[in-house]
Amino acid sequence: MAKTPLQFSHNGRDVAIFVDGGTNLLVALRELIGDMTPKFGCGQGGCGTCSVLIDGELHLSCLTLAETVAGRSVETLDGIKDGPNLHPLQRAFADNFAAQCGYCTPGMLMAAKALLDRNPQPSRAEVIEAISGNVCRCTGYEPIINAVLAAASGGRARA
Amino acid sequence: MTRHRGRGIASVNYPIGMNLGGDPSQALVHSNPSGKFTVALSSIDLGQGMKSVTRQICAETLGVPVEDVYVDTADSDTGPHCMGSFASRGTHRVGNAVMAAAREARGVMMEAAAEELEVNAADLETDGRGNIHVKGAPHRSISTKDVAIAAQFKQGKTISGRGIFLVPLSDVDPETGEMSPATCYAHACLVAEVEVDDETGEVDMVRMDSAYELGRALNPRLVEQQLVGGAWMGVSHALYETPEPYYPEPIHGPRDFVEYLMPGPGDICPHDIAVLERPAPDGPFGAKGPGEMCANPVLPAVANAIFNAVGVRIDDLPITPEKVLRAIKAQGGARPQPRR
Ligand code: FES
Numbered sequence A: 001m002a003k004t005p006l007q008f009s010h011n012g013r014d015v016a017i018f019v020d021g022g023t024n025l026l027v028a029l030r031e032l033i034g035d036m037t038p039k040f041g042c043g044q045g046g047c048g049t050c051s052v053l054i055d056g057e058l059h060l061s062c063l064t065l066a067e068t069v070a071g072r073s074v075e076t077l078d079g080i081k082d083g084p085n086l087h088p089l090q091r092a093f094a095d096n097f098a099a100q101c102g103y104c105t106p107g108m109l110m111a112a113k114a115l116l117d118r119n120p121q122p123s124r125a126e127v128i129e130a131i132s133g134n135v136c137r138c139t140g141y142e143p144i145i146n147a148v149l150a151a152a153s154g155g156r157a158r159a
Numbered sequence B: 001m002t003r004h005r006g007r008g009i010a011s012v013n014y015p016i017g018m019n020l021g022g023d024p025s026q027a028l029v030h031s032n033p034s035g036k037f038t039v040a041l042s043s044i045d046l047g048q049g050m051k052s053v054t055r056q057i058c059a060e061t062l063g064v065p066v067e068d069v070y071v072d073t074a075d076s077d078t079g080p081h082c083m084g085s086f087a088s089r090g091t092h093r094v095g096n097a098v099m100a101a102a103r104e105a106r107g108v109m110m111e112a113a114a115e116e117l118e119v120n121a122a123d124l125e126t127d128g129r130g131n132i133h134v135k136g137a138p139h140r141s142i143s144t145k146d147v148a149i150a151a152q153f154k155q156g157k158t159i160s161g162r163g164i165f166l167v168p169l170s171d172v173d174p175e176t177g178e179m180s181p182a183t184c185y186a187h188a189c190l191v192a193e194v195e196v197d198d199e200t201g202e203v204d205m206v207r208m209d210s211a212y213e214l215g216r217a218l219n220p221r222l223v224e225q226q227l228v229g230g231a232w233m234g235v236s237h238a239l240y241e242t243p244e245p246y247y248p249e250p251i252h253g254p255r256d257f258v259e260y261l262m263p264g265p266g267d268i269c270p271h272d273i274a275v276l277e278r279p280a281p282d283g284p285f286g287a288k289g290p291g292e293m294c295a296n297p298v299l300p301a302v303a304n305a306i307f308n309a310v311g312v313r314i315d316d317l318p319i320t321p322e323k324v325l326r327a328i329k330a331q332g333g334a335r336p337q338p339r340r
């Protein structure tokens, strides 16, 4: 089958790849671009660990056809840190012990970032709503919710 | 439709590790010429904190800063044998093995330092900041790095240690059937409060209060993290998840995360935890371990809370709305029990 050329912005850098028809964005990011931060959990929209931002909006990359991001901007966990400095959300996750095995963490961080980008001072209920598409086996969610609230309040309170 | 509140309690007496084959774990510790130490294990850390805790145990035993210890886990090709990460055994079994290995390595390190400082090893002490000095004479000092270099390039010594922890295997007494399957027990008590809808059979968690006695908490934040997360695995087993909902019939088994139910962030409730520290005589620095037992008291406490709320006794997990509803129907309606 003929491959399709595809160009988009990946964490602020222009990338050009060739994809087979039907390739999903998660596979394109991991296998063709080599960005391993979006994880494969279920491949069918049930777990959220593949979450990325497309033009600033939260999407499940496993359910997104790669070709649909042509010319758009894709942001993954790999792009949220500022050089050697962790993103405030990453810092808050570490401070609040919000990751154990870490498999859900990339998706949780991207869902939280999407929330804080549009609503910098969310309520607890809004945080819960924002991460409700993400499954975590280890933490019981409480530390994750606290981390997002702490990042929103400038990392001060352990809410 | 009425929503009924109920409260249930459960306590557990939890044996750390198991009796099978003595339940051994091994550790190897060696220094690199940089004066940093590597701990080789084949124990696995899935996020519970085994790497952090064994690192702390090794650093404390060697008398070096925690930053100077690197723990290499989970490769059974290159690491010494371990039974595995289960039964709350990691901190206790692996920790004890690491402690033994670090003690042996410390002995060699002190001998090598003694040779460099031309004193008796018994007269030396570590300052925990990367130096070894003569007791009472801190100026007669050498860094662990210089000791490692001297051992490697001059003295021809490996600063290394081997450790194993093995519980004596307990046989069953043929007369009485008695045995002692574990040497170390942790304890917990948990109170669960639930709300049961007598029209839908749904159970909501309202709050949990618990107390855990698990020896010394070597890393209190990691202990808390285990207790917070583990309780929700308990709730999940009590109310949501199973691979075979109609066991032994394999029908309607879940095939994905949509059908395999687990609590989501909207299902959680406040959980107040008290940690009681009662150091274990045979634990590393008194530690037992908060692993599997984090989930255990939750299941019976939730089942008891449901009984307290609507008077139905369900002894088949998970306690799904269907089971609650059938049981309520069978007894002709909800029968809230007195709250004590
Ligand atoms: S991998 Fe995309 S939602 Fe699970």
Ligand code: FES
Pocket (backbone or CB within 6 Å): A098, A099, A100, A101, A102, A103, A104, A105, A135, A136, A137, A138, A139, B047
């Ligand atoms: S930290 Fe393990 S799944 Fe969330």
